[in-house]
Amino acid sequence: MSGARRPVILDCDPGTDDALALWLALASPEIDLRMVTVVGGNVGLERTVANAASVVGLSRAVVPVVPGAGRPLRGHFAGEVRVHGDDGLRGVTLPPGPPPVAAVAADAIRAMLHTMPPAGMTLVGIGPATNLALALATEPELAGKLREIVLMGGAWGEGNWTPAAEFNAASDPEALDILLALGVPLTLLTLELTSQALVRPERVAAMRGLGDGACLRAACDIMDAVLPSRRLGGKGHPLHDACAIAWLIAPELFETRLVSVQVDCGHGPARGRTHVDRWGRSGAAATVTLPDTLDTEAFFALLGRRLARLP
Numbered sequence: 001m002s003g004a005r006r007p008v009i010l011d012c013d014p015g016t017d018d019a020l021a022l023w024l025a026l027a028s029p030e031i032d033l034r035m036v037t038v039v040g041g042n043v044g045l046e047r048t049v050a051n052a053a054s055v056v057g058l059s060r061a062v063v064p065v066v067p068g069a070g071r072p073l074r075g076h077f078a079g080e081v082r083v084h085g086d087d088g089l090r091g092v093t094l095p096p097g098p099p100p101v102a103a104v105a106a107d108a109i110r111a112m113l114h115t116m117p118p119a120g121m122t123l124v125g126i127g128p129a130t131n132l133a134l135a136l137a138t139e140p141e142l143a144g145k146l147r148e149i150v151l152m153g154g155a156w157g158e159g160n161w162t163p164a165a166e167f168n169a170a171s172d173p174e175a176l177d178i179l180l181a182l183g184v185p186l187t188l189l190t191l192e193l194t195s196q197a198l199v200r201p202e203r204v205a206a207m208r209g210l211g212d213g214a215c216l217r218a219a220c221d222i223m224d225a226v227l228p229s230r231r232l233g234g235k236g237h238p239l240h241d242a243c244a245i246a247w248l249i250a251p252e253l254f255e256t257r258l259v260s261v262q263v264d265c266g267h268g269p270a271r272g273r274t275h276v277d278r279w280g281r282s283g284a285a286a287t288v289t290l291p292d293t294l295d296t297e298a299f300f301a302l303l304g305r306r307l308a309r310l311p
C-alpha cells in the first residue's frame with residue numbers, strides 16, 4: 001500500500017449495503033476511519049444507529065458512532081424496508097455494539113474538521129446527505145478542510161425510489177444540493193455504477209469459503225438475505241454503498257469522467273432527480289467525478305479478501 005492512510009468520516013444509514021461498506025472500510029488499511037456518523041434513511045434513526053454500532057462492534061474496532069438527523073432538511077424520511085427489512089439488516093441479528101457517542105453528528109463533524117489540516121479529511125456519504133449538509137452549511141469555511149466528498153447517490157437514468165430519483169438523493173435533495181455547491185472535489189457513484197456490483201448467490205458462496213470470522217459470516221448472511229432487484233432483472237442485488245469505499249481503496253477498478261450535476265429540489269414528480277450531464281451538453285462546469293464502469297470481478301475479489309481479514 002503506497003501512501004499514508006486516508007482520514008475518513010463515514011456517514012451512513014445501515015441498511016444492508018451500508019453494513020458491507022462499513023466492514024470494508026474497517027478492514028482496509030488504506031482508510032483511517034475517524035468517525036461513523038448516522039442518519040435516518042433506510043430505516044429510522046434509532047435502528048440505523050443501533051445497526052452501525054453493532055457492525056463496528058463486531059469488527060472490534062474502536063471508532064466513535066455518532067447519531068445525527070432523524071429527518072431530512074425538508075419533510076421526513078420515508079424508509080426503504082422493502083429492501084432492508086424493518087430492522088435494516090434483513091433479519092440478520094448482530095450482537096449489540098458499544099453505546100453511541102452522546103453528540104450530534106453535524107456538530108461532531110465540524111469539531112473534527114477544525115482539528116484537520118487543509119484538504120485533510122474525506123467525507124463519505126452513503127445515505128441521505130443531511131448530516132454532511134448540516135455540518136457544512138453551518139460552517140461553509142470548513143470546506144477548505146476537505147480533500148474529497150464521496151457520495152453514493154443519484155442516477156442519470158431510472159431511479160430506484162421514484163421513476164426519476166435514487167433513494168439517497170430523493171430522501172434529501174436540498175442536502176445534496178448544498179454539497180454540490182461547495183466547490184469541493186466530489187465523486188458521485190450513481191445507480192448505473194452500483195448496478196455493476198451485483199451480488200449473486202455464487203459470489204457470496206465463494207466469499208464464505210474465504211474464512212470463518214464473525215464479520216465475514218454476518219456479511220454473507222446479509223448479502224444472502226437481500227432479495228434480487230426487480231429493476232435489474234432479478235439477477236441479483238446491487239451492493240451500492242461498498243462501491244463508495246472501493247473507490248477510495250482501489251480507484252484503479254473504475255473508469256471515470258467529469259460531469260456537471262444538478263439535483264431537482266422541486267416538489268413535482270422529478271424531485272430528487274440528479275441531472276447528470278455526461279456529454280457536456282448543458283455548458284455547465286464539469287466538476288463532479290462520475291465513476292462510469294467497475295471491474296466487477298476484481299471488486300468482489302477485493303471485498304472477499306478484506307472481509308476475511310476481520311474478526
Ligand code: RIB
Nearest residue numbers: 015017126127167168240
Ligand atoms: O439507492 C441506494 C442507496 O439508498 C444506498 O445507500 C442504500 O443503502 C440506500 O440508502
Ligand code: CA
Nearest residue numbers: 015018126127
Ligand atoms: Ca445507505
